[in-house]
Amino acid sequence: MRILGQNPADNSISIRLETDDDSWHLYNVVEVGDLVTASTTRREEKSADKINNERMEKKRMTLGVRVEKIEFSEDDMRIKLLGTIEKGPQDIGQHHTLMIEVGDNLSISKKRWKEAQTERLQRAVADTTKPRIVFVSLDQDDATIAVMRQYGLKEIATIRSSRSGKQYETKDTGDYHGEIISKLKPMIEKDMPLVLLGPGFEKELLADDGKQREPSLFSKVFVYHTGQSGMQGINELLKKGLGSNLLRESRMGIEMEAVEKLMSEIGKDGLATYGTDEVRNAALAGAVETLLIVDSKLRGGDYDDMIRSTETQKGNVIVVSEQHDAGKELMSLGGFAALLRYRLV
Structure with a gap:
């Protein structure tokens, strides 16, 4: 998150959402009764003919909406702010929904900013520079990929090895690891930690295989043993404080440890x-x-x-x-x- 400025005249703070996590921070800052101003789209106010209005193209404009309802979608990390238009070139007094997502600028005006809210914005700014952590929790049968966001864990994918019974000895393990690696490629950015965990030796095999096949992807890999795989294994890792030096730098690690x-x-x-x-x-x-x-x-x-x-x-x-x-x-x-x-x- 980036704080773009503050205006004492209307007690507003202007921000820019720069990461997915910023949407969660915004959800915890905006309240019913706030005036939120942002760029949005709306049909131009030209005709009283409803049919013609419905056919008009939407135009981009800046509107200030007095918030009446707030919705957060974890699937697409988007905030919906529903309310009444108070500022803008048209439709004052009518209802409108602002859709806020990563990359958007907005201004939030409050009667009074709580200390917890301003501190949350400051923390969001600081946390923007910290890399998220990607987990692969696996055994010889299944692998779960999850991302640690600032507000919690999000499960991304589950991959099955297709190994079973008598076929286990002849099954090619490269496909299993290859599919995991293909899922990780679009997710991992430079200096982002990759944590491999689970029971048995599959995590070590994946680490060795990954370093050979995609050395840049596995340049910052950490391997930990847990009694379980899947999301249960990741929570076990966090609760027991395993890898605390790595996890302590994350917001979620700090919260779970406390x-x-x-x-x-x-x-x-x-x-x-x-x-x-x-x-x-x-x-x-x-x-x-x-x-x-x-x-x-x-x-x-x-x-x-x-x-x-x-x-x-x-x-x-x-x-x-x-x-x-x-x-x-x-x-x-x-x-x-x-x-x-x-x-x-």
Whole structure:
């Protein structure tokens, strides 16, 4: 994400979406009631004849829409903002839908920007330069390819080796690896880490084969052993902290590591608390070392007092995505939790 500018006159911030992940950040920043201005298409206002209007070509124009409904599509990483036109060359007061995707510029005007929202924009800018991680979780039968986005894991493809029973000894393994490599080619960019994991030795065989066939593609490959393959294996890798030096640089790795530490403290009745009131009291008392909040909670409420109190006392604030296992685990605790400096009486 790139911040293009700020305008104190209407309390707006202009941004450009540069990666798929920026759509998720935007979804967590825009609220109902915001005025969002962006380039869009709409039929020109020329005739009252409905039939003629329907046949008119759509023209590109800049409209400001007061947001009434927000939709996020994970499949195409696109945001739909539905609302009433307040700014623009025509149709003031009528409804319109802004379709926002990677490459678009837009301006967001709010009555008041929450600290969590401005911090999220700043984090999105910083995270744009960090490479995503591609996982291949495999055994001798199946391979699952997934991408770590800033908000969570996304499964991309599953490839089957077609090995079975007596045919196993005669089956050519090159087709299996070749199909995996062909799926990876359009996904991996320069300096993007590739993590191979799973039980058995298939991951090592793929690493060796890949380095010979596509050395540039496998130039930054990491191999880890897990008890399971598939998405379960990737979550196992993340939860156990395997490859922590690599994963700690990712946003999701930071979130999962923090939630794992939280659950460990809760399990031994240690320095942790959860629940909105309990966490707010701890934050106001200066007892919070790390504040954990599920991002969907921030979309629906104002918790700046909790965040500000934590940061004022040099505490750390981690907003956890609801899209991965750690976020779901935190959500089961009410969406708010904290690692404490000391036990509250």
